Amino acid sequence: MKIVVDMMGSDLGSSATCQGVELFIKNHPDVELICVGKEAELSSLIGKVKIVNAPDVVLMTAGVMEVLRAKNSSMMVAIKEALEQDADAIVSAGSTGGFLSATTLKIKLIDGVERAAIVSPFPTAIKGQKAAVLDIGASNENTADQLVQFALMGRIYARAVFKKEEPSIFLLSNGSEDEKGTPEIKEAHQKLKAMNFPGFMGNVEAREALDGRADVIVTGGFAGNIFLKATEGIAKMMSSMIKKAFKRSVASKIGYLLSKKGFKEMSQTMDYKSTGGAMLLGINKVAVKAHGNSDAVGFNGGLEVAYRMAAAKIVEQLKEGISNERR
Amino acid sequence: MKIVVDMMGSDLGSSATCQGVELFIKNHPDVELICVGKEAELSSLIGKVKIVNAPDVVLMTAGVMEVLRAKNSSMMVAIKEALEQDADAIVSAGSTGGFLSATTLKIKLIDGVERAAIVSPFPTAIKGQKAAVLDIGASNENTADQLVQFALMGRIYARAVFKKEEPSIFLLSNGSEDEKGTPEIKEAHQKLKAMNFPGFMGNVEAREALDGRADVIVTGGFAGNIFLKATEGIAKMMSSMIKKAFKRSVASKIGYLLSKKGFKEMSQTMDYKSTGGAMLLGINKVAVKAHGNSDAVGFNGGLEVAYRMAAAKIVEQLKEGISNERR
Numbered sequence: 194m195k196i197v198v199d200m201m202g203s204d205l206g207s208s209a210t211c212q213g214v215e216l217f218i219k220n221h222p223d224v225e226l227i228c229v230g231k232e233a234e235l236s237s238l239i240g241k242v243k244i245v246n247a248p249d250v251v252l253m254t255a256g257v258m259e260v261l262r263a264k265n266s267s268m269m270v271a272i273k274e275a276l277e278q279d280a281d282a283i284v285s286a287g288s289t290g291g292f293l294s295a296t297t298l299k300i301k302l303i304d305g306v307e308r309a310a311i312v313s314p315f316p317t318a319i320k321g322q323k324a325a326v327l328d329i330g331a332s333n334e335n336t337a338d339q340l341v342q343f344a345l346m347g348r349i350y351a352r353a354v355f356k357k358e359e360p361s362i363f364l365l366s367n368g369s370e371d372e373k374g375t376p377e378i379k380e381a382h383q384k385l386k387a388m389n390f391p392g393f394m395g396n397v398e399a400r401e402a403l404d405g406r407a408d409v410i411v412t413g414g415f416a417g418n419i420f421l422k423a424t425e426g427i428a429k430m431m432s433s434m435i436k437k438a439f440k441r442s443v444a445s446k447i448g449y450l451l452s453k454k455g456f457k458e459m460s461q462t463m464d465y466k467s468t469g470g471a472m473l474l475g476i477n478k479v480a481v482k483a484h485g486n487s488d489a490v491g492f493n494g495g496l497e498v499a500y501r502m503a504a505a506k507i508v509e510q511l512k513e514g515i516s517n518e519r520r
Numbered sequence: 521m522k523i524v525v526d527m528m529g530s531d532l533g534s535s536a537t538c539q540g541v542e543l544f545i546k547n548h549p550d551v552e553l554i555c556v557g558k559e560a561e562l563s564s565l566i567g568k569v570k571i572v573n574a575p576d577v578v579l580m581t582a583g584v585m586e587v588l589r590a591k592n593s594s595m596m597v598a599i600k601e602a603l604e605q606d607a608d609a610i611v612s613a614g615s616t617g618g619f620l621s622a623t624t625l626k627i628k629l630i631d632g633v634e635r636a637a638i639v640s641p642f643p644t645a646i647k648g649q650k651a652a653v654l655d656i657g658a659s660n661e662n663t664a665d666q667l668v669q670f671a672l673m674g675r676i677y678a679r680a681v682f683k684k685e686e687p688s689i690f691l692l693s694n695g696s697e698d699e700k701g702t703p704e705i706k707e708a709h710q711k712l713k714a715m716n717f718p719g720f721m722g723n724v725e726a727r728e729a730l731d732g733r734a735d736v737i738v739t740g741g742f743a744g745n746i747f748l749k750a751t752e753g754i755a756k757m758m759s760s761m762i763k764k765a766f767k768r769s770v771a772s773k774i775g776y777l778l779s780k781k782g783f784k785e786m787s788q789t790m791d792y793k794s795t796g797g798a799m800l801l802g803i804n805k806v807a808v809k810a811h812g813n814s815d816a817v818g819f820n821g822g823l824e825v826a827y828r829m830a831a832a833k834i835v836e837q838l839k840e841g842i843s844n845e846r847r
Binding site: 318330333334365367374375376398399400401402403404412414415416418419420421422423424425426427428429430431433434435437438439441442444445447448449450451452454455456458459 | 645657660661692694701702703725726727728729730731739741742743745746747748749750751752753754755756757758760761762764765766768769771772774775776777778779781782783785786
């Protein structure tokens with residue numbers, strides 16, 4: 194297996210990504226890594242991975258056109274390498290919009306896929322159980338047909354990642370009743386029902402979406418992004434309230450010491466970074482967007498996601514699924 | 521001041537709403553209350569308020585047409601009373617969709633208002649500070665012009681309720697940059713900017729929306745509903761995790777006793793019910809939707825919201841604001 198890695202995207206710098214790569218190769222000595230970035234900053238990896246020099250870095254704030262024009266940036270060189278070396282996967286912690294546009298344009302969408310979707314596993318109320326939510330931000334608007342494709346991509350993802358034979362699939366809406374939602378959601382609901390889509394259970398409200406019943410939550414990119422960020426925002430706000438509650442007095446500090454085990458478990462459950470990163474589904478290669486502020490463990494997590502996706506042959510599965518659907 | 525009250529909507533029954541009314545009249549002996557519902561269940565209020573009999577109750581699950589047809593239901597009789605008695609406000613804990621449709625059709629929208637909006641105060645990271653979010657679910661789709669009207673309604677609401685002279689107003693989007701969002705949001709952004717809308721600060725992501733900077737968060741009804749329910753869902757999930765963390769062991773139970781003061785404060789901050797209810801903005805009377813599972817304190821809160829809105833002459837303010845905008 195070959196994975197191309199953009200080493201320059203993390204806010205924490207290339208030392209974090211280099212350490213992440215070191216962690217990864219310890220567990221996967223069989224995987225061929227091609228690391229792209231400023232050569233001078235990657236010297237710790239000499240002899241361990243293939244290093245490809247790229248003098249420039251795409252800024253997190255760069256617009257799509259800037260990213261595409263920055264031909265000597267680590268992101269664009271990494272994409273070129275992935276194509277030329279026929280790699281199985283590509284990983285970057287750089288700008289999501291840039292990575293999405295560049296991979297869509299250069300690596301191309303799978304035949305029949307109208308729009309790529311960003312998918313990420315979310316924590317649920319049931320310990321150890323995740324729910325895949327897609328799209329969480331690749332598009333601003335999605336048609337009913339695109340939502341149906343997201344259901345298909347989500348199903349294949351959940352089977353490969355969660356190892357669920359028959360994942361349950363819900364449409365995110367403003368009510369659980371069949372007739373609730375935007376015109377696109379109503380239409381997607383009707384289509385999924387009419388085609389007896391495997392595992393389709395109907396609509397779910399945002400309030401119940403993460404109660405553990407849903408393995409896959411299908412949503413348009415705009416609402417999905419609101420859902421993702423509202424979830425993250427409240428989790429962060431409550432975490433800081435918990436800290437404050439424990440810091441109030443000497444007594445409450447002792448209270449923390451007595452109960453910290455449970456709270457550590459809780460923050461692990463709620464830690465979005467622990468999942469390593471989001472995947473761009475629908476692209477002709479495994480493309481993983483590691484968190485922008487990836488530390489070594491986080492970046493290693495992103496590489497792990499890419500590895501598992503490539504090992505599960507998810508792109509091939511998507512190709513087959515989409516072509517079956519079109520028949 | 522005259523307030524008409526639908527006594528039958530709460531899941532907890534009319535004993536809860538009767539107690540809520542008792543709490544309210546203690547603080548506001550000057551307000552004339554007209555309580556509508558099954559006479560036999562309201563006997564504790566005889567001599568304290570005007571009672572109007574309505575033999576039927578609209579079910580929470582009732583569709584819009586069912587609600588409108590149920591002419592003898594407490595909700596429809598309450599609306600009729602509000603019109604005939606020229607009341608200042610109406611309060612119901614019944615079905616949101618039914619209440620919205622019935623008030624829109626019978627009491628009518630303010631001249632120039634295209635769509636009513638449901639507005640509710642949300643907790644923020646800053647203690648004691650709330651943010652008004654609208655629309656949280658009256659519509660499935662909204663045009664740019666409707667979003668601009670929501671900004672105007674939100675501004676008037678925040679001035680009346682939060683007593684902020686110059687409330688800060690943000691558009692909820694999938695990024696804080698000006699060019700982010702659905703076509704409707706982009707257009708609303710341009711319009712608000714072009715008209716130098718007072719207090720308009722640009723876009724805000726769902727992650728930062730409740731950090732305390734925004735007094736008013738403007739969103740279409742579908743995304744607003746996702747935002748509301750994602751926020752509630754995660755808050756509930758984390759609260760139950762906190763309980764579990766404290767229940768793990770004898771030590772952690774003692775930990776709870778030592779730190780419970782801070783956690784009680786936290787759950788007060790995060791308690792959406794403490795705000796009493798959401799308001800339907802844009803209707804020709806103050807219309808407050810109390811929580812469906814209102815207990816006495818919650819229902820009293822809903823009556824309080826109605827009282828404050830009517831006292832602030834919010835409907836008159838909206839009429840003036842909308843007619844100024846159209847000039």
